[in-house]
Amino acid sequence: MNKYTVMAAGLVLSLGLVAGCGSSDGAEGDKKPEKGSSEAPKEAPKAEGPVYRGVAIPGLAAKQAWSLPPAHAVDLGDTLLFVKSATGEYARSGYYEDDPVDGTTGILHSSDEPAPLTLEFRDVKSGAVRKTLKVTADHVAATTWRDGVPALEVRTSTTTESDGLSAEGTSATITVYGADGAELGRAAHKGDTPFHVHEGHLIEQAEDDRATLVLTPIGGGQPRQVTCVGTQASCSFDPRNKDIDGGQGHAPLITGAYTFHVENGSTYETAPEELVMSELSSGKKVWSTADVTPPQGVELDDKGVRTSGNVRVLDVRDGRILTAWGAGALSGDTWITATYDLATGKQIGGSTKYAYADIPGDTINTEGSSLFSPDRRLAAAATERGTALWQVADGTEVWAQKEGEKRMTPLRLSNGVVYGTTEDSRETVVAVDATTKKVLAKDLPADSVPQFSRTSGYGYVSTEAGFFVFPAAS
Template sequence: MNKYTVMAAGLVLSLGLVAGCGSSDGPEAGKAPEKGASGTPKDAPKAEGPVYSGPAIPGLADKQAWSLPRADAIDLGDAFLFVKTGAGEYAAGGGYKDDPLDGTTGLLHSTDQPGPVNLEFRDVKTGAVRKTLKVTADRVAATTWRDGVPAFEVRTTSTTESDGLSAEGTTTTITVYGSDGTELGKAEHKGDTPFHVHEGHLIEQADQATLQLTPIGGGQPRKITCGGLQASCSFDPRNKDIDGGSGHAPLITGKYTFHVNNGSTYETDPEELVMSDLATGAKVWSSDDVTPPKGVELDDKGVRTSGSIRVLDVRDGRILTAWGAGAFLTDTWVTATYDLASGKQIGGSTRYAYEDFPGDTINTEGSSVFSADHQLAAAATEKGTAVWQVADGKEVWVQKEGEKLMTPLRLSPNGGVLYGTTEESDDTVLAVDARTKNVLVKDLPSDNVPLFSKQSGYGYVSTDAGFFVFPTAGR
C-alpha cells in the first residue's frame, strides 16, 4: 500500500484492555525479567525475520538490523509497538482517513467485533521483545502524551440498551499508555459524537467556532474559540493543526495552545494567531505583536494586506511562521522565525510561491517537512522543492526552471537525504542530497521510502515482504 495516499474510511471503533501476559518470544508471564540499560530484558533474542532484498535505500546502512514478517508499528521513540492477532499475524495499519500525512502509522488495529490480540513492545535497535500485554481490542492507535511524548491509546466502548423508554447510551473509556506499557491516564467519553486524543487531551467540537480540550486523567476542560464572522475552528488529526478560516497552527504544542482571531474576514484587521498557556489561558505570543517579515506587503497604514498566517513549528523558544505575502498573492508565503521571549525575528525571511492553493501545500497535505534535528525544512513551491535552514530562514537551494518538479516527502534525521515524488509518478521516489541537491536515487519504490524512529534515528520500511529496520548510514 502506498503510505502517502490518504484514503477515506468511516469507522466506528472501540478497544478494551485486559490483564497482561507474556508471549512465546517474550519473557515468561508473571516473571520480572532482568533488564539491560535500554529497558530490554538481558539476553532477549534479537528479532530475525525475512532478509531485505529490495533496492538500496540512501541514508540507511546496507545491512538490516532486524526484521519481522509483514507488519506495521507505532513508533514510541525507544520502542516499536506491534499488534499480533489471535491468528498469529501482525496487524498492518495505514489507509485510514485520520492517519498522519507524514506516512507514520496512526490507527494500527481496528475491528467491528472485539477480539484478543497481543501488544508487543520491541526494542528499536534489536527487535527484542521488552514486554507484552494481552488485549481484547477494537482499536489501537498512536497518540501523544503531554509535551509531545509518544504514546498510544486504547478504547473500550460499551452500550447500555434501551429499557423501552430510555435512549440507548454509549460510553467510551480511553486509556493512554507510554512506550513501556505504563498507564499514563484514563478518561471516559459519553455519547457517540466524534473526538480525538492528542497531547494527553480529548479534543471535541463544541460548536462551529469552538473546540473543547479535556485533560485525560482529570482536570478542568478548556475551550478554544476562534473569533471572526466566518471563523470555523476545527482540528485536523492528520497533522494536528487548528484551522480557524485560512489561519493554521498546531492546536497544542507542549505547554501552549493556539487560536485564530478575525478568522476568514478582513473587514477591519487581518487574521491574528494567538498562542496561549495551556494551563492558564494567558497569552504568550501573538502575530499582532511582532513585525511581519520582509516580503509581506503592507498597506499605506502599515497593515499587512493578506490576512493569512500559519505556524509551522514551535521549538526551543522559537516559533516558525508562514505569512501570506499579499492580498492578491494567494499562493505566495513568507517564512520567518521569531524568538518567543522577545518577539524579535531571528535571521532573515524566505518567500515562496506555491503552485496550487496554499491549503494544499503548506502544513495541510504534508509537503512541508522538517529534519528530525530541525536544522532543515523543505516545501513544495511552484518551481518545485525549496530547502531552507529553520534557524535563520536562509535558503539552501531551490529547484531551477526546466527541472522536473519535486514534492518533498521527508528528510532523514540529520537532514542528509531528502525524499520526494516528481510530477511524473507517485509510485517511485527521488532521493537527493539535502544540502547539494545531487540525485542519489531516481526510482526508489514508494513503499521503500524509510520512516525514521524519533529517538534512535533508525530507519524502517514496511513492505509486502516484511517489516525491516536499518541503522542510518555510517553507523
C-alpha cells in the same frame, strides 16, 4: 496545496513474552518479575525475520538490523509498537480518514467490535520484545502525551441497548500507554460525538458551538475551552496535521505548555486573522502574530495592515516560533517564512519566500507548511518549481530547484536525504542529497521510502515481503 501530504499517507513472530504490569482496563500484563529481576531478559533475543532483497535505500545501511513478517508499526521513539491479532497476524494499517499527513502510522487497528489483541513493544535497534500487553480493543492508534511525547492510544467502545424506552447509549474507555508499555492515563467518553486524543487530552467540538473546542485532560483535571473569535468564526481541530483551523489561520492546537486560538477568524474578513498563543493551564496570553512585525516581503496596505489573512505557525521549539505568512492579497500561493524569539518577539535571522505548488483536489490544508527532518534542523517545501530546502533556525536557504529541472515534490526528509516524487512518475521516488542536491537514486520504489525513528536515526520500511529496520548509513 502540497500533494506530498496526500501521497505520503499511503507509505507507511512473537519471540516470547516479557514480564509486564497488570491493569484493570482490559489490558493484561504477564506476571510481575521476581524481586530484583528485570522486566526484560538480560540478553533479549534479536528479531530475525525475512531478509531484505529490495533496492539499496540511500541514507540507510545496506544490511538490515532486523525484520518481521509484513507489518506496520507505531513509532514511540526508541520503541516500535506492533499489534498482533488472535490469529497471530500483525496489523497493517489501512487508509483511514484521519491518517497523519507526514505518512507515519496513525490508526494501526480499527474494528467494529472490541477484539482480543496483543501489543508488542519492540526495541527499535534490535527488534527484541521489551514488553507485551494483552488488550481487548476496537481502536489502537499513535498519539502524544504531555509535551509531545510519543504514546499509544487504546480505545474500547461499548454500546448499551435500549430497554424499550431509554435511548441506546455508547461509551468508550481510552487508555494511553508510554513507550515502555506503562499506563500514562485513562479517560472515559460518553456518547457518539467524535473526539480525538492528542497531547494527553480528549479533543472535541463544543456542543452547538462551531467556534469552540473542548480540551479535557486524560487522567483528571478541569477541561479547557479554546475559542476562535470573530464574526461567525469557526474553529476546528484537524487530526491529520494536529492544527487548529480558523479559516486562514493555522497553528498547532497544543504545543507543550501552550495552546493556540485564532482572533478574527471571521467569515466577513474585516481584518487579517491573528494567531494567539496562550498558556494551556491558565489561558494567559503569551504571544501573538498581531504583536510582531511581519517579515520583509509581506504586503501591507496604506494603514500598515497585512493585505493577506493567511498566517501559519509551523513549529514552536526551544523558545522560538517558526511562522509562515501569506505574501499578499493577490499572491495566494506565495508564502514567507520567518522565525521569532518567543520572549522578545523579535525576528531571528532572515526569511524565505516561496510560491507553493497549488494542486487542485488536495483536501488537506497544508499550503504554506513544510516537511521537517526529525531533528527539526531542516525543512523542505513543495514549491511551484519543485523542492526547496532551508534551515529552520535562521531561514537560510540550503538549495532550491530551478526552472528547467524536473519538479520534485518532497515526501520525507531525514539522514541527510530528501525523498520525493517527480512530475513524470508517481510510482517511483527520487532520493537527493540534502546538502549538495546530488541525485542518489532515481527509481526507488514507493514502498521503499523509509520512515525514521525519532531518537535512534534508524529507518524502517514496510513492504509485501516484510517489515525491515536498518541502521543509518555510516
